[in-house]
Amino acid sequence: MASVKFENITKEYPKGIRALKNINLYIDDSEFIVLVGPSGCGKSTALRIIAGLEDCTEGNLYIGGQPVKNVRPKDRNIAMVFQNYALYPHLTVFDNMAFGMKMRKTAKAEIKERITGAAEMLHIEELLGRKPGELSGGQKQRVALGRAIVREPGVFLLDEPLSNLDAELRAQMRIEIIKLHKKLGTTFIYVTHDQTEAMTMADRIVVMKDGTIQQTGTPKIIYENPANIFTAGFIGSPRMNFIEAAVILYEDSILLKTDSFTLPLDKTAYNKDILKKYSGRKLIAGIRPEDIDCTAGNNGYVIDAVHEITETLGYEDYVHFDVSGEKITARSGRKEKFKEGTSVKISLDLKRMHLFDKESKKNIIY
Structure with a gap:
């Protein structure tokens, strides 16, 4: 040894x-x-x-x-x-x-x-x-x-x-x-x-x-x-979803604005003081497929999406959505069934979201 x-x-x-x-x-x-x-x-x-x-x-x-x-x-x-x-x-x-x-x-x-x-x-x-x-x-x-x-x-x-x-x-x-x-x-x-x-x-x-x-x-x-x-x-399969977005301070809230939707960053796990430093700058938001609820449950922030295709693995499905041009993949159980092209609501667990500096590519918490 x-x-x-x-x-x-x-x-x-x-x-x-x-x-x-x-x-x-x-x-x-x-x-x-x-x-x-x-x-x-x-x-x-x-x-x-x-x-x-x-x-x-x-x-x-x-x-x-x-x-x-x-x-x-x-x-x-x-x-x-x-x-x-x-x-x-x-x-x-x-x-x-x-x-x-x-x-x-x-x-x-x-x-x-x-x-x-x-x-x-x-x-x-x-x-x-x-x-x-x-x-x-x-x-x-x-x-x-x-x-x-x-x-x-x-x-x-x-x-x-x-x-x-x-x-x-x-x-x-x-x-x-x-x-x-x-x-x-x-x-x-x-x-x-x-x-x-x-x-x-x-x-x-x-x-x-x-x-x-x-x-x-x-x-x-x-x-x-x-x-x-x-x-x-x-690390992770399917891979983490990545979305480029800008940090905006609005009254008492800190928002992450993409081309298609806006997320309240004060609901994430990140310290507000760290987030404020990125005001007016762009970040890369990352969220894993299992942290996206295809049924728009009460645990996350709801956004509109269009179902594109479902990959069936037997024990679970990988469901692919289009959100105003952003491609997002969710991991789903076998109960949810979607028709191609159907508009649906999905929810993101913002507590599980990761934020990365666009230039350095590093997680902003480090």
């Missing part, structure tokens, strides 16, 4: 391409951290620097409190699970799991003991005599995890390990990996572009974009208090 610390880490490739820009991050011993972001955000580069497969251009990396900049990958006490499993096709599952230990000349009795323990933990005891070609995708992923477990590393690095699996198997393997982390009590650093994996698995999420950290926090904090427009839009 070990902590991991990024200290002013920058990674620059030829032609001035910066994959990471002055990254500072502390990952506690036994923590499950998920690095999440779109392709090219730098999350896999960060993982490869921890593994020693890439060298940072600037800054320092510490594992277990010790600097590892000049420490070879095999001496870093880490194990990595890749997206493509990387199993030897000509070896049995047992020999795949034993390969690293044999190279380190581990005693045969210890090899057998470790593999038996890992196989029982992952429920793959009956697969030890098979070769990878005889396994399903989920079984191969379990073997790859088992090969990492038998190394007894201080840090597990998992690089999009579930992306090749179908949806049902991904959900099953998410649960298995969470259970595995709890059993082992080891530091897990998990890279994914899938926000569902990030939200369901992480102790803390690190949201990344363009080589920088946008926000770090628990899944609850990231979801309920996004630091900026990128985090607010990236």
Whole structure:
């Protein structure tokens, strides 16, 4: 078990391409951290620097409190699970799991003991005599995890390990990996572009974009208090609705005026003194689909809308509306039925609304 610390880490490739820009991050011993972001955000580069497969251009990396900049990958006490499993096709599952230990000349009795323990933990005891070609995708992923477990590393690095699996198997393997982390009590650093994996698995999420950290926090904090427009839009499905509007002071009220409707900002969760600073300026208002009531209930501020289309998922619907040119999506139960083109009234829960500075893109509460 070990902590991991990024200290002013920058990674620059030829032609001035910066994959990471002055990254500072502390990952506690036994923590499950998920690095999440779109392709090219730098999350896999960060993982490869921890593994020693890439060298940072600037800054320092510490594992277990010790600097590892000049420490070879095999001496870093880490194990990595890749997206493509990387199993030897000509070896049995047992020999795949034993390969690293044999190279380190581990005693045969210890090899057998470790593999038996890992196989029982992952429920793959009956697969030890098979070769990878005889396994399903989920079984191969379990073997790859088992090969990492038998190394007894201080840090597990998992690089999009579930992306090749179908949806049902991904959900099953998410649960298995969470259970595995709890059993082992080891530091897990998990890279994914899938926000569902990030939200369901992480102790803390690190949201990344363009080589920088946008926000770090628990899944609850990231979801309920996004630091900026990128985090607010990236985390959550369907994505948060965004509307550009101007702040207006009218008598004793603070209003948010869009091209199609006006909202009373004094009913939001934001401090009035903060809101007054934005008088005459434009903000980006954000509200999540689940904070919009398609039945114009009494919990929110009612506006007029036109129903465009409904996406039916079975257990719920995503309902898309047009509000004088603004496109708004609501999450709805299965009871509400709308005809295309019908005028309806919907209500917005203003207490759940987020406000972002138009220029900086940051939540004005930060």
